[in-house]
Amino acid sequence: MREGPEIARIAALVADPVRSAMLLALMDGRALTATELASVGGITKQTASSHLAKLVESEVLVADAQGRHRYFRLAGSHVAALLEALMVFSSDAVPPLRTGPKDLTLRKARICYDHLAGEKGVMLYDRMLEEGWLGRDLDVTDKGWTKLAVLGLQQGDLPSSNRPLCRACLDWSQRRHHLAGRLGKAVLDRILAVSWARRLPASRVIVFHPEGERRFGEWLR
Amino acid sequence: MREGPEIARIAALVADPVRSAMLLALMDGRALTATELASVGGITKQTASSHLAKLVESEVLVADAQGRHRYFRLAGSHVAALLEALMVFSSDAVPPLRTGPKDLTLRKARICYDHLAGEKGVMLYDRMLEEGWLGRDLDVTDKGWTKLAVLGLQQGDLPSSNRPLCRACLDWSQRRHHLAGRLGKAVLDRILAVSWARRLPASRVIVFHPEGERRFGEWLR
DNA sequence: CTCATGGTTCGACGCTAATCGAACCATCCC
DNA sequence: GGGATGGTTCGATTAGCGTCGAACCATGAG
Structure with missing residues (x-):
């Protein structure tokens, strides 16, 4: 009792x-x-x-x-x-619920303020946590810096400011967290710089090139 | 909903x-x-x-x-x-509940009608199911007959009768199932015959000899 | 500032379900 | 057979909680 x-x-x-x-x-x-x-x-x-x-x-x-x-x-x-x-006691399926934008390209990848959001943004954030690039307090680990260097990001390159280095931002289509903060901006900048993706003019849509999408996936393991 | x-x-x-x-x-x-x-x-x-x-x-x-x-x-x-x-939400331990006989020898192994009960009986039954000696309907598998042969039990040795070959009997000290039926009787008979254990006179207690207990355990793998 | 919207608090209503007393059925022991 | 014990059924009581209306607070848009 x-x-x-x-x-x-x-x-x-x-x-x-x-x-x-x-x-x-x-x-x-x-x-x-x-x-x-x-x-x-x-x-x-x-x-x-x-x-x-x-x-x-x-x-x-x-x-x-x-x-x-x-x-x-x-x-x-x-x-x-x-x-x-x-x-287990009675097989149920998870209920579907339409939410978020109809636009598939927006849903897949887009800019949220200045960082990557959408499926790709959520994927980035999830993997960084899973693979141990980020610690529990959203601090960048040694392994994280090593992988970020592949993208051409050095720890010294990130200007220090009041804005936090890493922040979790809630995604309005996926309804899951993605990477924001100074690092979130820097990563998106590099992804555009190395032409893995480009931003559609006068739009928030980010379009990954096929080859860029493949490399992005590989980079995240 | x-x-x-x-x-x-x-x-x-x-x-x-x-x-x-x-x-x-x-x-x-x-x-x-x-x-x-x-x-x-x-x-x-x-x-x-x-x-x-x-x-x-x-x-x-x-x-x-x-x-x-x-x-x-x-x-x-x-x-x-x-x-x-x-x-997981709040670590609990399973509550203890004293039940069954105080007598440790009775609790360990005894005769239930004509088959083995107590810890050893439950162990026998569990292992036979785990190791696939018995099928889901309590039918003896080929592997089961092979292992039973080690004890000197052949399929032909078991007289057919109305009594089921295998039956699960509920143990009153362990409160778990053990092996009954014709096979339950036969196994106990062989265990006594090969002197892995003996029955105390005028008692239901079965005493395993140290060497017999070791062999019993090995036999069950 | 004003209005609209997301969210919370409070209070009252109504339904569900846990509980036990009493009576009853089944099994075991003597 | 009769008494004792394990278990179930029925009915009445009670308590807890899900529900919503109404009022209220906070945020964001114009």
């Missing part, structure tokens, strides 16, 4: 149909707003707010405040593992 | 503190009676009966009726996986 309550408390969070629908919608790693999640659950935003507060409080979700929006995502892979363990 | 309910339904079963305590008590693979589980949950047997009916209905638990007792155990490893996924 003393050991059960804790797992029961977590299970209770998933036990509500609305909350479980919200969690399933986040299974692919995206981050959604409170209003979108309310729509997913088919409830009003007051109720959604109450649900989300509970999930954040118990660290099942984490929230990123961005302007007047709050983006919610799963707190980690252990949450996804829990949901998968539940799905 | 159509995909969430199913996982919510399962989560709701674990969400009750009493039910989760019951499930945790079964995490080690034992089977417990309804009354014992009522005690684990600190509730009356009526309430426990209601909880257990729900868990069986949803195939989270399975029940073995044995005389006037009903033994409940987890329906499979996927249930244990679910509980483990929940325990």
